[in-house]
Amino acid sequence: MKKQITYLSIIISILLVSCNNHTSMNSITSGEIIKPKAPKAVGPPRILFIGNSHTEYYVSIPTLFQELCNANNKNVNVQQLITMGVSLDKVYYTNKTEANQNFSNIDKDGNYYDYVILQESTPIALTNLSMYRDNLKLFAEKIHKNSPDAAIYVYQNIPPLSYKNSEYDSYYKELRKNAILAAAFIKNAGLLKVGDAVKDAYQGKNGYIYLTNNKDNLRDGKNTLYLINDGGFLQAVLLYATIFDEKPIIPKKLILSTGTGDNDNMRKQEVTKAISNPKALEEIAFSNR
Template identity: 80%
Template structure:
């Protein structure tokens, strides 16, 4: 695995050099991440999630984001195209009829969608930069037909390894680098820094402790990590912070997971009981907006 990471690092380095021959459509900041500008919306802005398991599994990013918006009197229309376990192009083709119908809809302000969150599969994001770019381009070109000024946020995947794994940091760095390189050529696009926020949480920023009774409260999964309540809460608050540039008022209850078993599901639960340290997670999210 370490040899694989080394080879991958060399390939990515070559790709970085080759990218210097092109002009990016975005203004890249000192850390390589730009901030897209949202279009002026007439009426409630529309937010579209396109992705797979990290967007929705034990908990739902679209649902939690909608709940935060409702609790803070932010009138938004949240939509989603989610297919489990596949890359972005397969998400599109699996939902092609619905996607094409939505992408072709016209709004009087000139943009049907105002914000789009694109979550590529971790495997593609980590190992196949060209496929990562082409999948983002595929979706962006279809959305741009009737939402030319949409603000696109590319989802920075979290590392698909336990935090205790010796290769965790190597995977994190490659995912971050590839996300920056893939995003740079998409019009009016920036990065939703999920991977950075999760790494900060695992490192104990703002006093957060991901372990409780020797159990990871951020993520769970044997081969692919999926967000538990703490991770889902962090993800939703980070998106709210990123779009609105402010901290949300957290409602007393949110729709969260009851567990990881086959008979568990999502239902309204008290945040103070279902989230181990909401205050610390809020601060981590805000610092990564």
């Protein structure tokens, strides 16, 4: 399950971005985020996840989302294009044959894909708005050929820093602003507010406590912080609430990580034992839909 990726050079480049550049930008309010409208599907709607290890690493967001849908009698078809440690353009070129085949498929209702989640790499989302826009446009143009009305959600990245770091809030604001500005150039696109939800969890909304014995319950990693069980659960519930505009019934067991070591993997586990406070995380997710 463990994928050996070295992100140290990437994170160093991010940390060299001037704090003054961040604080000089005005944050954009949630009122300016428009929710995309999904097409009316004939049969199970299709949702496509496109991204890297923030979509699937210790936990799999597509898998968790599929499990939530199954538990709530939501018949959906979940697909993914995932490549570890790269930006969106490289996700495409790494999976070009498969991607082009998928994007050439047609459906009788006029939209092969009904929902698409586009998750850009953190360095691009933070420091290169022009490339961010171009990479989103690369996929949007290909998707729209046979899914002209697909609802596209741009993934709001999480700061690549510990919440204890004094720069966390500056990075959060910049990532949020860039995600909104990049999404504005894409037809029928909105924001999957992962960064907002994670920040709320860090701030203790709904009684959630992110630290246990000085260990972060949301993310883990040495050079890169990846979502672990609490964070993955939060993200999956957020997506469910965002798409269906309702809270999911949480099943007793979900496929979650047994740990963060090289010999750990994902398997079915009791939610009440594997997640520190599922009720609080569910409320945080719903409030950010």
